[in-house]
Amino acid sequence: MATSTQxxxxxxxxxxxxxxxxxKHFTAGEIVRDIIIGVSxxxxxxxxxxxxxxxxxxxxxxxxxxxxxxxxxxxxxxxxGGYLAAKSEADHYARELRREQEEIxxxxxxxxxEVAEILAHYGIEPHEYGPVVSALRKKPQAWLDFxxxxxLGLEKPDPRRALQSALTIAIAYILxxxxxxxxxxxxxxxxxxxIASVILTLAALLIFGFAKGYFTGNKxxxxxxxxxxxxxxxxxxxxxxxxxxxx
Numbered sequence: 001m002a003t004s005t006q007x008x009x010x011x012x013x014x015x016x017x018x019x020x021x022x023x024k025h026f027t028a029g030e031i032v033r034d035i036i037i038g039v040s041x042x043x044x045x046x047x048x049x050x051x052x053x054x055x056x057x058x059x060x061x062x063x064x065x066x067x068x069x070x071x072x073x074x075x076x077x078x079x080x081g082g083y084l085a086a087k088s089e090a091d092h093y094a095r096e097l098r099r100e101q102e103e104i105x106x107x108x109x110x111x112x113x114e115v116a117e118i119l120a121h122y123g124i125e126p127h128e129y130g131p132v133v134s135a136l137r138k139k140p141q142a143w144l145d146f147x148x149x150x151x152l153g154l155e156k157p158d159p160r161r162a163l164q165s166a167l168t169i170a171i172a173y174i175l176x177x178x179x180x181x182x183x184x185x186x187x188x189x190x191x192x193x194x195i196a197s198v199i200l201t202l203a204a205l206l207i208f209g210f211a212k213g214y215f216t217g218n219k220x221x222x223x224x225x226x227x228x229x230x231x232x233x234x235x236x237x238x239x240x241x242x243x244x245x246x247x
Contacts, residue, residue, distance in 0.1 A: 030161070032215050034082060034168040039208055040227065041078060042176025046070050047201045048234040050180050052241065054194035063193070064184040071177035079170030086162035093154050100147050104140060111147065112137055118150050179204045198232075205231045 046067050053063045104111050112133050119129035136143040148154050158164070183196035205228040213223025 030165070031168060034165050035172045036212050037082070038075075038078060038169040038172025039176040040212075041074065042071070042173035043179060043201060043205055043208065044231045044234050045074055046177040047180035047197070047231055048237070050184065050197055051194055051236070054190045054197075055241075058190055060184040060188055060190045060193050063190050064181055067177070067181040067184065071174055071181070074177060075170040075173040078173050079166040082169040083162045083166035086157070086165040090157045090159070090162065093148075093157055096152055096154060097144070097148060100144055100152070104143060104147070108137065111143070114151060115143070115146065176204075176208075201231060202228050 049070050050063050050067050053066055058066075100111075115133050115136060116126070116129055119132060120126070124132075136146055148156070180197045180201040183193040183200060184190065187193035187196060206224045209224035209227025210220045212218075212227065213220035
C-alpha cells in the first residue's frame with residue numbers, strides 16, 4: 001500500500017529513500033532579513049546622531065537623552081514599517097488568490113492552457129504535461145496552489161508574519177541602537193565618550209557585517225568591511241557637519 005507525504009502518494013521504496021535523504025535548508029530567511037534591517041539601522045542612525053551631537057559640544061547626558069529618544073522613535077517607526085510591509089504582502093496574496101479562484105471557475109480552459117504553457121516553459125513535451133494538466137483540473141485546490149506559485153510566483157505568507165516582523169525589527173533596532181550609546185552612560189565628557197563609541201560601534205559593525213555575510217551567503221569579510229565603512233562614513237559626516245555649524 002502506498003504511503004503519503006505532503007499530499008503525494010508514494011510507494012514504500014520511494015518513501016524509504018525520502019526518509020533516508022533529509023535535506024537541510026535554511027528556512028529563517030525572513031527573520032534574518034528583519035534582524036539585519038533592524039540592527040543595521042539601529043547601529044548606524046544613533047551612532048551618527050551621537051557623533052553629531054558630540055561634534056556640537058553637547059554633554060554626555062544630552063547625547064544619551066537624545067540617543068534614547070531616537071532609539072525609541074526609530075524602533076516604533078521601523079517596526080511599523082515592517083508590519084505594514086508584511087501586511088501589504090499578505091493583502092496582495094489574498095487578492096491574487098481570490099482572482100485565481102474566480103478564473104479557475106469562470107475560464108477553466110484558459111487556466112488549463114496557462115498550466116500547459118508553464119510546463120512547456122520547463123521543456124516538458126505536450127504528451128508529458130497533458131496528464132498533469134488533466135490531473136490538476138480534477139483537484140481545484142492543487143490547481144490553485146500551482147497557479148499561485150508557478151504563474152504568479154507567490155508563496156502563501158504566514159498569518160503571523162506582520163506582527164512577527166514588527167517585533168523582530170523593533171527589538172533588533174533597540175539592541176543595535178544602544179551599542180553606540182553605552183560609552184555615554186559611563187563617560188561624563190562627550191568628547192571622550194565619542195571616541196569609545198566609535199571604537200565600540202565599529203567593532204559591533206564588523207561583527208554584525210561578518211554575521212550578515214555568513215547568513216546571507218555573501219563573503220563575510222567583505223560584508224564586514226562594507227558594513228563598518230558605511231557606519232563610519234555616516235558618523236564622520238554627522239560629526240563633520242556638526243563641527244562646521246557649531247565649531
